[in-house]
Amino acid sequence: MYQLIYCSIASPGLHPADIKAILNTSRNFNSANGITGCLIYYNDEFIQILEGKKLTVKKMYEKIEHDGRHFSVIMMSEEEADERIFSNWAMAYCGFNGEANGRRNFLFEQNLIALSELAEKPTQTIKLFFHLTKLMLEGELNDRAKKPN
Numbered sequence: 001m002y003q004l005i006y007c008s009i010a011s012p013g014l015h016p017a018d019i020k021a022i023l024n025t026s027r028n029f030n031s032a033n034g035i036t037g038c039l040i041y042y043n044d045e046f047i048q049i050l051e052g053k054k055l056t057v058k059k060m061y062e063k064i065e066h067d068g069r070h071f072s073v074i075m076m077s078e079e080e081a082d083e084r085i086f087s088n089w090a091m092a093y094c095g096f097n098g099e100a101n102g103r104r105n106f107l108f109e110q111n112l113i114a115l116s117e118l119a120e121k122p123t124q125t126i127k128l129f130f131h132l133t134k135l136m137l138e139g140e141l142n143d144r145a146k147k148p149n
């Protein structure tokens with residue numbers, strides 16, 4: 001079993017329908033190919049963890065890397081692991097885009113907390129995944145890539 005985490009920035013003009021299409025493709029392909037994982041989308045940034053056989057995950061990442069719907073795709077971690085974190089999820093998803101709005105923000109946060117509780121063992125990989133998510137929420141994940149001086 002292999003786990004890979006990357007982050008990226010959504011291409012300008014990415015629409016909610018594009019996210020839906022990504023999730024549809026992902027859930028179909030992933031469930032047929034033994035890939036599980038989680039995709040977080042927050043104010044034009046993505047973090048994704050992919051889990052599965054090494055070769056399958058690597059091939060998937062190569063495709064994702066060249067997908068025009070995002071850019072600045074940066075691998076943050078890849079490693080062998082004993083167990084899946086998102087074993088029941090062809091691609092769990094948690095997303096939020098737009099102005100801070102009490103109710104939607106609250107739901108997003110609740111979903112993130114629920115996701116973080118899915119991981120029974122606090123492995124280094126899951127810690128990194130949620131550490132990156134925290135940086136993303138604080139606007140410090142892709143700061144330089146998004147706003148070149």
Ligand SMILES: Cc1cc2nc3c(=O)[nH]c(=O)nc-3n(C[C@H](O)[C@H](O)[C@H](O)COP(=O)(O)O)c2cc1C
Pocket residue numbers: 022025026027029030039046048060063064065067069070091
């Ligand atoms: C942020 C992001 C995450 C993606 N995650 C997956 C995924 O988990 N599984 C998947 O099959 N495709 C995923 N895709 C879509 C792939 O990049 C690609 O479009 C898809 O595999 C179909 O490729 P093909 O038309 O060459 O077969 C993702 C795309 C983006 C932009």
